Structures are given as C-alpha cells and as structure tokens.
Amino acid sequence: MIDLVFAHPYPKRSRANRILLNAVRDISNLDVRSLYDIYPDFGIDVESEQAALLSAKLVVWQHPLYWYTAPGLMKHWFDKVLARGWAYGEGGSALHGKLCQWVVTTGGDQEAYSATGMHAFNFESFVPVMRQTAEFCGMKWLEPIVVHNAHRVSDKELHAVGRDYRKKLISLATEAQELVVHG
Amino acid sequence: MAEHGLLVDAFVYLAATVIFVPIASRLKLGSVLGYLVAGCIIGPWGIKLVENVESIMHFAEFGVVLMLFVIGLELDPRRLWAMRRAVFGGGGLQLLLSSVPLFGVAMLLGLHWQAALVASLSLALSSTAIVVQTMNERNIQATPVGRTTFSILLFQDIAAIPLIGLVPLLSDQASSESGGPVWLSALKIIAAIAAVVVVGLYATRPTLRFVAKIDSRELFTAFTLMLVVGIALLMSFVGVSMALGAFLAGVLLASSEYKHALETDIEPFKGLLMGLFFIAVGMSINFGLLSTAPLLVLGLLAAVVGFKLVMLRLFAPLFGVSKVQGILFGSLLSQAGEFAFVVFGVAREARILPGNWDAILTLVVALSMATTPLLLVLHDFLAARKTTASKREADVIDSELAPVIIAGFGRFGQIIGRLLFASGLTATVLDHDPDQIELLKPFGFRVFYGDATRLDLLHSAGAGRARAIVVAVDGVDECLEIVDIVRANFPALTIVARARNVTHYIELRKRGVTIIERETFEAALALGRKTLESLGVSPYEVKERSDRFRRHNIAMLEAILPHMADASKRVSLARQAREELEEQFRREQQLLARPESAGWRLDLDDADDSEEAAE
Numbered sequence: 001m002i003d004l005v006f007a008h009p010y011p012k013r014s015r016a017n018r019i020l021l022n023a024v025r026d027i028s029n030l031d032v033r034s035l036y037d038i039y040p041d042f043g044i045d046v047e048s049e050q051a052a053l054l055s056a057k058l059v060v061w062q063h064p065l066y067w068y069t070a071p072g073l074m075k076h077w078f079d080k081v082l083a084r085g086w087a088y089g090e091g092g093s094a095l096h097g098k099l100c101q102w103v104v105t106t107g108g109d110q111e112a113y114s115a116t117g118m119h120a121f122n123f124e125s126f127v128p129v130m131r132q133t134a135e136f137c138g139m140k141w142l143e144p145i146v147v148h149n150a151h152r153v154s155d156k157e158l159h160a161v162g163r164d165y166r167k168k169l170i171s172l173a174t175e176a177q178e179l180v181v182h183g
Numbered sequence: 184m185a186e187h188g189l190l191v192d193a194f195v196y197l198a199a200t201v202i203f204v205p206i207a208s209r210l211k212l213g214s215v216l217g218y219l220v221a222g223c224i225i226g227p228w229g230i231k232l233v234e235n236v237e238s239i240m241h242f243a244e245f246g247v248v249l250m251l252f253v254i255g256l257e258l259d260p261r262r263l264w265a266m267r268r269a270v271f272g273g274g275g276l277q278l279l280l281s282s283v284p285l286f287g288v289a290m291l292l293g294l295h296w297q298a299a300l301v302a303s304l305s306l307a308l309s310s311t312a313i314v315v316q317t318m319n320e321r322n323i324q325a326t327p328v329g330r331t332t333f334s335i336l337l338f339q340d341i342a343a344i345p346l347i348g349l350v351p352l353l354s355d356q357a358s359s360e361s362g363g364p365v366w367l368s369a370l371k372i373i374a375a376i377a378a379v380v381v382v383g384l385y386a387t388r389p390t391l392r393f394v395a396k397i398d399s400r401e402l403f404t405a406f407t408l409m410l411v412v413g414i415a416l417l418m419s420f421v422g423v424s425m426a427l428g429a430f431l432a433g434v435l436l437a438s439s440e441y442k443h444a445l446e447t448d449i450e451p452f453k454g455l456l457m458g459l460f461f462i463a464v465g466m467s468i469n470f471g472l473l474s475t476a477p478l479l480v481l482g483l484l485a486a487v488v489g490f491k492l493v494m495l496r497l498f499a500p501l502f503g504v505s506k507v508q509g510i511l512f513g514s515l516l517s518q519a520g521e522f523a524f525v526v527f528g529v530a531r532e533a534r535i536l537p538g539n540w541d542a543i544l545t546l547v548v549a550l551s552m553a554t555t556p557l558l559l560v561l562h563d564f565l566a567a568r569k570t571t572a573s574k575r576e577a578d579v580i581d582s583e584l585a586p587v588i589i590a591g592f593g594r595f596g597q598i599i600g601r602l603l604f605a606s607g608l609t610a611t612v613l614d615h616d617p618d619q620i621e622l623l624k625p626f627g628f629r630v631f632y633g634d635a636t637r638l639d640l641l642h643s644a645g646a647g648r649a650r651a652i653v654v655a656v657d658g659v660d661e662c663l664e665i666v667d668i669v670r671a672n673f674p675a676l677t678i679v680a681r682a683r684n685v686t687h688y689i690e691l692r693k694r695g696v697t698i699i700e701r702e703t704f705e706a707a708l709a710l711g712r713k714t715l716e717s718l719g720v721s722p723y724e725v726k727e728r729s730d731r732f733r734r735h736n737i738a739m740l741e742a743i744l745p746h747m748a749d750a751s752k753r754v755s756l757a758r759q760a761r762e763e764l765e766e767q768f769r770r771e772q773q774l775l776a777r778p779e780s781a782g783w784r785l786d787l788d789d790a791d792d793s794e795e796a797a798e
Binding site for chain 2: 041
C-alpha cells in the first residue's frame with residue numbers, strides 16, 4: 001500500500017500538482033488522501049489517518065511549498081497524526097521502517113534559492129525540517145522530487161517529471177512488496 | 184334480504200368509486216368530480232341503482248365529521264388561538280361579501296325578505312368537504328390561500344349553528360314548541376361543548392393509554408370511532424354541527440402522544456365516507472327539475488358561483504391573499520355547502536321557502552359543488568398558459584444557468600439560496616408560498632409556484648438538466664416523496680436533503696441519499712461549543728471535541744441504519760424517535776467509557792483555576 005498525503009488548498013487550480021498527482025493516482029494500492037478535500041474545516045480524523053499510515057509501506061507527502069514548509073493543514077496533520085506514543089516517544093513505533101517520499105513544488109527558480117537570490121538560502125537548506133520529521137518517526141527518507149518554477153514550467157516538462165514520479169513509486173512499491181515477501 | 188341489500192349497495196358504491204375516481208384523476212380533474220359523476224350515474228336520475236339518497240347522505244355526512252376530527256388533530260389549541268383573527272375577521276367578511284349580493288338576487292326573484300335572508304346566508308357558506316379534499320389533493324393547505332380558506336371554512340362551521348337556530352325564529356307560524364326558549368338551547372350547547380372539552384382534556388388520554396396497553400389494534404380503532412361518533416351524536420342532539428364538535432375533540436387531542444395513531448386509524452374510514460358523501464351529492468342532483476326549469480336553475484347557479492368567486496377575487500387583499508392568487512381563492516370557496524342542505528330542510532318545515540324553492544335551491548347547491556373542480560381545472564389551464572408565456576422570456580438565461588433547484592424556500596432553503604446567490608449562481612426555486620418568493624424574481628431566480636412533488640413541475644423547472652436539487656421542504660412526507668420522484672425520474676440529479684430529525688435522516692439514507700444535514704444538529708453543536716467555551720474551556724479544544732462528537736454521532740447513525748430497515752411501521756414516529764435518542768445516549772456513554780478515550784472526559788477544574796487566576 002502507498003499512502004499519498006496530498007495538501008493543496010485549491011487542488012483544481014494547481015496545474016503542477018494536478019499533473020503530478022494525475023500521473024500516479026491510478027497506481028494500484030495507492031490511496032490519495034487530499035487533506036483539504038477531506039478536512040476543509042481542519043477537523044482531522046486522527047484515527048483514520050493513522051490507520052491509512054499503518055497499512056502503507058510507502059508514505060508520500062506531496063504539496064506546494066508555502067513559507068518554506070508545508071501548507072497549514074499539512075503542518076496541522078503532522079501535529080495531530082504523528083502523535084507521541086504512536087509515531088515517536090515511548091511506544092511510538094508505528095511508522096518504523098516505512099519509506100518516506102517528499103514531492104514538492106515551488107514558485108521560485110534555482111537562482112531565487114541561492115545565497116544571492118531572493119530567498120537568501122539554497123533549497124537544500126529548507127529540506128532538513130521535513131527530513132528530520134520523517135526520520136524522527138523512524139521512516140527511511142528518500143531523495144525528494146522537487147519541481148521549481150511551478151507557475152512557468154511547461155506542461156511537457158511537468159508530464160516528464162510525472163512519468164519519473166510514477167516509475168519511482170511503482171518500483172519502490174514492488175521493492176517494498178518483495179521486502180515483505182522475503183523478510 | 185336486508186343484509187343482502189346493504190351488501191349490494193356497498194358493492195355499487197365501491198365499484199362506482201373504483202371506476203370513476205381513477206378516470207377523473209387521470210384526466211387531472213380531481214377525485215371529487217369523479218365521485219360526483221359516479222353519483223349522478225348510479226343515482227335515481229341515472230341508471231337507478233340506488234334510490235334512497237337522503238338516508239345515504241345522512242350516513243355519509245359522518246365522513247365530513249371524521250375529516251374535521253383529523254383536521255383538528257393537526258391544530259393544537261395554541262395554533263387555533265393564533266388563527267382567531269383570520270377565522271372571525273376573514274370568515275365574517277366572506278359571509279357578508281357573499282350574502283349581500285345573493286340577498287339582492289333573491290329579493291329580485293320575488294322572495295319574501297325572510298326567505299331571501301335564509302337562502303342568501305346559507306348559499307354564502309361553502310362546502311368544507313369539497314374544499315378541504317381539493318386542497319389536500321393539491322397540497323396547498325399550508326400556503327396563505329390555504330390557511331385563509333381554512334379559517335373561513337372554520338368560521339362557516341361555527342356560523343351554521345346560529346343560522347340553523349335562526350330559521351324557526353323567522354317563521355311566521357312561530358312554531359316555538361319545536362325548540363323551546365333560546366336561552367335553554369344556548370345553555371345546552373354550552374354544556375355540550377364543556378362536556379367535550381372536559382372529556383377531551385382529562386378523560387380521553389388515560390382511556391386511550393388503557394386501550395393502547397391492551398395492544399389490540401381493532402380495539403383501538405373501535406374506541407377511536409366510538410369517541411368520534413359519540414361526540415357527533417352529542418352535538419347533533421343539542422343542535423351543534425357534528426363536524427364542529429369533532430373538530431373540537433380533534434384539537435383537544437392534537438398534543439397527545441396518540442395523535443398519529445388516531446390519524447392513521449381514522450384515515451381509511453374518513454376517505455371512504457367522504458367519497459360516499461360526494462357520491463350522495465351527485466345522486467341528489469335532480470335532473471328532472473333541471474329540465475323543467477333550466478333557466479332559473481342555471482341562472483341561480485351562475486349567480487351563486489359568480490358572486491362568491493368575484494367578490495373574493497375583488498377583495499382578496501383584504502384577506503391577506505395576493506391578487507395573483509385571488510382567482511384560486513375565489514374558486515375554492517365558490518360553491519355552496521352541505522349546511523345549505525340542512526338549512527333548506529329546516530326552512531321547508533318552518534314553511535319559510537315557498538313552493539318548490541327548497542328543491543330548486545338544493546339542486547343549485549349540488550350543481551355548484553360540481554362546478555368547483557371544473558373551475559379549478561380552468562384556473563390551472565389559465566395559470567399554466569401564463570407561466571409558459573412568461574417562461575419564454577426567461578428561456579434564454581435558462582439554458583446556461585440554474586444548475587441548482589431548491590424545493591422549499593422557507594427559512595432553511597432561503598439561506599442555501601442566498602449562499603448560492605452570493606457565489607454568483609442562481610437557483611430555480613419551487614415553493615408553495617407565492618408571497619415569500621415574490622421577492623426573489625428581481626434577483627434573477629426562476630420561481631415556480633407549486634408543489635415539488637409534481638413531476639410535471641419538476642420537469643418544467645429543468646430537473647432534467649440541473650446538477651443538484653436541494654430538498655428543503657418542511658414536511659417529512661413531502662420531502663421523501665420528492666426524493667422518490669427524483670430518484671425514479673432524474674437519476675443523474677444529485678440530491679441534497681434537509682432532514683427534520685433522526686427518523687427523517689434514516690428514511691433519507693434508506694433511499695440512498697448521502698448528502699444530508701439535520702436541520703438543528705449543526706446549530707445546536709455550535710451553541711454547545713459556546714456553552715463549553717463559556718465554562719472556560721479553550722476554544723480550540725472545544726472545537727476538536729465538537730468535531731469528534733459529530734464524527735462519532737454520524738458513525739453511530741450509520742451503524743444503526745441496517746437495524747432500522749425492518750422496524751415495524753406500526754411503531755409511532757414519536758416512539759421511534761424516542762428510542763433512537765436513548766440509543767444515542769447509550770452509545771455516547773460508551774464513547775466516554777472506552778479506555779483509549781481516557782482523555783475525553785472534561786476536567787472542569789481547569790476552568791475553575793483559570794477563573795481564580797483571573798481574580
């Protein structure tokens with residue numbers, strides 16, 4: 001199972017995220033949980049979110065970058081779902097050994113994310129928060145898929161990224177499946 | 184032989200009903216006309232299957248009594264009190280407006296003033312039986328026209344009592360031995376009404392409880408019928424209209440827990456006897472007399488129906504009825520009623536009406552009852568032409584918008600409509616109440632006046648092309664009927680439904696509706712949040728609690744759904760709702776008791792601390 005946690009407040013207006021999501025959404029055993037669609041009032045159902053995570057081997061976090069991190073509801077999801085005693089702390093081992101794939105789109109280009117650019121830091125400087133969140137919960141962090149310049153990049157390029165994204169998820173899922181079979 | 188005669192008669196009536204009523208309904212003429220035609224055909228002037236019209240009529244009047252009892256059950260004393268101005272003001276006005284021109288006509292025809300007075304007053308009264316049956320079939324009782332009309336009918340039922348008492352007083356012969364002094368009969372009436380009130384308020388409910396406990400359905404039905412028959416007899420004994428007495432008894436039982444059970448038990452008897460009553464009216468149409476004096480009879484008929492209709496149409500605004508609805512209003516009340524039969528009978532005995540005038544007037548009354556369904560068909564035809572004419576102008580906008588139909592634009596549907604409007608969408612609105620929706624037209628809403636349970640209306644409202652229908656009508660039965668019709672005829676239309684309560688919610692879920700909101704749940708939850716906040720619990724924590732409560736509550740409803748499918752229909756709705764409430768309490772208790780919800784119990788000490796800190 002793949003648990004794809006997707007956070008975009010206006011999913012129908014997002015070109016980049018829509019193309020990426022459409023590239024993978026029909027993979028078998030993949031469960032897309034579009035947080036803003038399920039919890040428009042921010043009332044996250046913690047039990048069902050945790051159940052979805054438990055049944056997955058691979059966890060995907062896909063969202064646009066808002067203020068150098070995840071959109072508000074996704075952050076709220078971290079706060080509520082990755083609870084102490086469940087995801088970390090004493091008895092908190094629910095996510096141990098799962099794989100974590102981060103898929104993020106940004107508005108700026110490479111140049112903006114540099115010491116001299118408008119964001120003053122290179123993109124890699126903003127990764128540790130996400131990465132440590134996953135690793136603190138015992139998940140294995142995979143190389144992120146990052147789409148810069150999401151407003152201007154062409155459909156063609158987005159579809160190309162989408163194809164790679166799809167291939168990666170399928171191969172990771174097969175790998176995880178084999179792990180289950182052999183392990 | 185006698186029993187056979189009874190069975191043969193019963194068979195004739197039932198067969199006539201089964202044959203003619205469906206034909207009339209199919210032709211959209213209303214069942215009343217079907218019964219009337221059936222009566223004409225089987226009666227003494229038709230194929231003579233039945234001869235004894237008067238005794239049948241007398242028996243069938245009990246249908247009107249049962250009908251008034253059922254109406255009374257729907258009106259508790261408080262609602263009745265609120266209607267007092269409409270009843271006495273509107274009713275008095277109608278009687279005045281209708282009887283004055285008819286009095287003039289009677290004087291012109293050379294009748295004595297006493298005869299003219301009796302004739303004009305009794306012809307001014309309308310037929311409760313015909314009007315209520317017609318309003319039920321058209322589902323317009325709850326509209327302003329329906330409410331005003333009903334108030335007037337109620338006044339007429341009351342006014343008939345002094346009118347019947349007045350007749351002997353006007354007689355030259357002054358045969359006072361029949362009645363006795365006026366104060367004595369007034370005293371009798373007051374005593375009888377007091378007896379009904381006392382019995383209705385104090386004795387009936389315990390008795391009903393006792394009878395219901397025995398748990399025999401026939402016994403309950405028998406008791407109910409006995410109650411109504413008893414009241415009717417008592418009332419006719421003291422000279423009050425039986426129907427009025429039954430109405431009073433109904434009102435007194437309106438707030439009792441047996442209201443629905445009484446209604447269900449009486450319903451079939453009421454329906455059949457009402458049918459018999461209309462058949463009897465049909466049978467009493469004297470075609471012999473019609474052929475000997477056609478001009479006089481038809482002229483009188485035109486005068487009665489014409490004046491009653493036109494006066495109400497002209498003065499409709501005085502009754503709080505909009506001008507558009509004036510014709511419907513006038514047509515509904517245009518016929519003369521069953522009280523006229525009684526009054527003419529009394530007048531004949533008191534020798535007030537000369538010659539064969541009582542027969543002529545009785546014939547006019549019966550004919551006027553038959554004109555009402557025809558007038559209404561005509562009204563529908565004209566109204567439909569008007570709407571198609573005005574619809575043509577709107578058609579252009581039509582095709583591109585109104586993705587939503589809102590059925591029921593009361594306090595609830597209105598908010599939905601306003602949210603859509605604020606989002607740049609217009610909706611097609613279906614409602615009974617023309618005054619309330621009049622205000623919508625300037626804002627580009629397409630408004631259809633009428634009953635959303637009618638398939639043709641849904642068609643013309645564009646249900647075939649719309650995306651969603653919001654069913655926000657007040658009545659549970661009406662709502663479910665609309666849902667059934669939409670599911671059967673417009674399967675692509677998304678149904679969004681307002682549920683009045685849990686029972687309604689479950690009925691909707693059983694029909695596969697998934698988008699449902701209970702009308703009070705969210706508002707109560709919001710106020711519950713504010714209650715907790717006022718105790719000092721932090722607002723966000725309160726929000727999470729209410730989110731969780733909602734989720735739990737909905738899951739619980741979904742869990743009990745399969746068990747509700749086979750619930751016996753016999754269980755009264757009120758009892759069913761009560762059981763569901765108990766079940767909800769039990770399950771919410773379990774939520775608290777679950778080990779993983781240890782933190783769910785609210786510790787109010789926090790709140791106390793914060794208060795101390797504040798001091």
